[in-house]
Amino acid sequence: METIYKTMTVPVKCSRSDYEYLSNCNKLSAQVWNRIIELEKEFRNNNDGKWIGRSKLQKELKGFVHLHAKGIQHIIGKYLYARDGSLASKKAGQSNVRLPYRNKNYFATGWTYQDIKIVENKILFTKPVTKEKINGKVRRQKPVVCHVKFVPDNIVQIELIYRNKLYLSIKYKEQSEHLQIQSNNSASIDLGEIHSIASIDTCGNALIITGRKMRAIKQLRNKHQARLYRRLSKCVEGSKQYWKYRKAMQKLSVKYENQINDAIHKTSKLFLDYCLENGISTVYYGDLDSATRLTKKKRIANNYIRQKLTQWSFGAIVESLSNKLSRHGIKLIKVSERYSSQKCPSCKSLKKPRNRQYSCQCGYKQHRDIVGAINILNDNHEINLTHYVSKKYLRIG
Numbered sequence: 001m002e003t004i005y006k007t008m009t010v011p012v013k014c015s016r017s018d019y020e021y022l023s024n025c026n027k028l029s030a031q032v033w034n035r036i037i038e039l040e041k042e043f044r045n046n047n048d049g050k051w052i053g054r055s056k057l058q059k060e061l062k063g064f065v066h067l068h069a070k071g072i073q074h075i076i077g078k079y080l081y082a083r084d085g086s087l088a089s090k091k092a093g094q095s096n097v098r099l100p101y102r103n104k105n106y107f108a109t110g111w112t113y114q115d116i117k118i119v120e121n122k123i124l125f126t127k128p129v130t131k132e133k134i135n136g137k138v139r140r141q142k143p144v145v146c147h148v149k150f151v152p153d154n155i156v157q158i159e160l161i162y163r164n165k166l167y168l169s170i171k172y173k174e175q176s177e178h179l180q181i182q183s184n185n186s187a188s189i190d191l192g193e194i195h196s197i198a199s200i201d202t203c204g205n206a207l208i209i210t211g212r213k214m215r216a217i218k219q220l221r222n223k224h225q226a227r228l229y230r231r232l233s234k235c236v237e238g239s240k241q242y243w244k245y246r247k248a249m250q251k252l253s254v255k256y257e258n259q260i261n262d263a264i265h266k267t268s269k270l271f272l273d274y275c276l277e278n279g280i281s282t283v284y285y286g287d288l289d290s291a292t293r294l295t296k297k298k299r300i301a302n303n304y305i306r307q308k309l310t311q312w313s314f315g316a317i318v319e320s321l322s323n324k325l326s327r328h329g330i331k332l333i334k335v336s337e338r339y340s341s342q343k344c345p346s347c348k349s350l351k352k353p354r355n356r357q358y359s360c361q362c363g364y365k366q367h368r369d370i371v372g373a374i375n376i377l378n379d380n381h382e383i384n385l386t387h388y389v390s391k392k393y394l395r396i397g
Helices: 016-046 054-061 069-091 212-233 240-278 303-310 314-326 368-380
Strands: 002-011 109-112 116-119 122-125 144-147 155-162 166-176 185-191 195-201 205-210 280-286 331-335 357-359 365-367 390-394
Touching: 016 054, 016 069, 016 109, 016 144, 016 155, 016 166, 054 069, 069 109, 116 155, 185 240, 185 314, 185 368, 195 240, 195 368, 205 240, 205 368, 212 240, 240 280, 240 314, 280 314, 280 368, 314 331, 331 368, 357 368, 365 368
Parallel strands: 185 280, 205 390, 280 331
Antiparallel strands: 002 166, 109 155, 116 122, 122 144, 155 166, 185 195, 195 205, 357 365
16 A cells, blocks of 8 residues: 545635635745745844744744644745755856745745644634733634535645635545556657657557647647737726726636646656556656756747747656556656757757658658657667557547
């Protein structure tokens, strides 16, 4: 049995007073975040550029706002995670990465399993203890009561997020038994914007999962957003019509974000089925971190291409693949994909393809995305593939 973590998102259903209290919690959390940024700057100026630690932040923020202690620790953890990630990117050579610096008006509030109580189909959130005393005893506030149709067992953490309205993001764990893949078969992935995944394994089984539906969703979203932006630009800032369009944009963003996440989930599920069917234990994928960075400095003349690169969801696909493949013991390894789409698998010469078909002077012809997957596999595995044995072309539903 293996412990896996899952997340479910449900709308907040509670009384009006509790809803106002929860909305205010996200405002208080934003104040904590802004204060952390100030403390970081002050600490670095007074300590020769050293970074502030968790214990120092907890000491400085104790009693800063009327928020439960675990909620403040949750924000500190989020900040340290973002800061350490930025420092790691800088250390890896990404000079344009910035540390967390922007102030926020709202920030997601978190509760751990210690701060909640489950009563049938209700989740009770504790409030911070007040300083007022009645008959010498500290007066405790009534908890926030949220109604949920299904409450999972073994809740780890709950976050209060806003997507046009308040939602509860419930993270929980459960025991699950999955088939563990143990074999010598490996595969490679060539991530693309048109075809989300192009893959081939050492046995020559090729797979292409098209991303055209995801592209269509993004294009439709961009059209609707552009129309709303044009109307918004003609309104007086702060007017009723202005806020009407702002709310419409938020609603539109949530709608298409859900559709894109659904497409990513279906894409990664199709690839997981391919791995299980062919007994693949190791998957190599190309490093694309530099592909979508600094698109303006790369002097890409076509704004349409720059927009596609910026909105490319390859990172979300990799994260979804990592979550699904790890449950079956399949390793996902990031490798360099330098010249993988230009190198001929047959004669090893370089030629940049101009269309979807790769053709070399030596007479070799192949689908350009399959060529990329073949080169990634050949460069990282003791094999010399040139052609596939079988090929599947899949579309998400």
